[in-house]
Amino acid sequence: MKNKKIILHCGSPKTGSTSLQYYLYDEGLLLRKLDVLVVKRLVQKNSTDPIFKHLLDSRKPNAPKSATTEARSRIETLFESEDISTLLISYESILGEPFEYGNPAFFPKARQAVRALKDIFDGYDIQIHYVTRDYTSFIGSYYVQHIRRGGDCSLKDFVRAIDPDSLSWIRIVNLLRNTFGAENVHVHEYRDFLSNPGRITAAILGGLIPEDRVSGKIGGYRKNRSVGGFPLYLTRISNRILVKGLSLPPQTAGRITRQRVLKPLSRFIPGDKPRIETAMSEFLAKRYHEDMQILSGQ
Structure with a gap:
């Protein structure tokens, strides 16, 4: 019987996850020959594996035990039906969203999500790879995501709604390390992924594919481009009209304005x-530097 290993790339949103996932999907056949199955998600319509729904259901408040059972059953099915020894799951939102409307805490559902993951992955040889990002650009990038989803607040108001004292990658990483063992949780920085995506991706794959082979391909996978302030401003005003004026759900408004306002304006x-704001940006930069020094020294 093969030793069943799981590689979990779980974080976090806005840290190059989409680029990494597209690379992994494109190299699926090569990885399959190396006894690794990449579980697909959001590549094209209706191609998402059921495991992601089970993972999402398991972290919901008062989730039934059946959510964990279904997740473990799907994992076993993948191992047995594909006859592989390693399952690679990449899901940047597995610990929940970093910021939620009406809740100032950073990753408010993380503890509950990790508790669920402990039950789901119990008994497997698991290696977890978590990617962090400096707080300033992370918040800015996630704010753009907020507008894409139909949000209409300004960046200043978005930042004001966050509890700065709760911003801590240390808390998130330690939740994972205390649950799965420090030796099984690996931390990478987004800036390192940007400067050398091949090295980080090769590390996540445990060296199965040489770094130079990865580097030659992954640089062309960037899917989410930067968006300027003026297109964002017009998009959030459009969102406000659709949501508050026409009573559309934010997600619906976001889909409309992404296609008809944000994308065409960003092009031109x-x-x-x-x-x-400068004072907050300096505070966040100092906090991130201190946090990463602590994490690297643990």
Whole structure:
């Protein structure tokens, strides 16, 4: 019987996950020859594996035990039906969203999600790879995501709704390390992924594919481009009209304005990215530097 290993790339949103996933999907046949199955998600319509729904259901408040049972059953099915020894799951939102409307805490559902993951992955040889990003650009990038989803607040109001004292990659990483063992949780920085995606991706794959082979391909997978302040401003105003004026759900409004406002405007009016106020930006930079020093020394 093969030793069943799981590689979990779980974080976090806005840290190059989409680029990594597209690379992994394109190299699926090669990895399959190396006894690794990449579980597909959001490549094209109706191609998402059921495991992601089970993982999402398991972290919901008062989730029934059947959610964990279904997740474990799907994992076993993948191992047995594909006859592989390693399952690679890449899901950047597995610990929940970093910011939620009406809740100032950073990753408010993380503890509950990790508790669910412990039950789902119990008994498997698991290696977890978590990618962090400096708080300033992370918040700015996630703010753009908020607008894409139909949000209409300004960056200043978005930042004001966050509890700065709760911003801590240390808390998130330690939740994973205390649950799965420090030796099984590996932390990578987004800036390192940007500067050398081949090295980080090769590390996540455990060296199965040489770094130079990865580097030659992954640089062309960037799917989410930067958006300037003016297109964002017009998009959030459009969202407000659709949501508050026409009573459309935010997600519906976001889909409309992404296609009809944000994408065409960004093509012709890139503009400057919206910037967090200097004092807050300096505070966030100092916090991130200190946090990463602590994490690297643990």
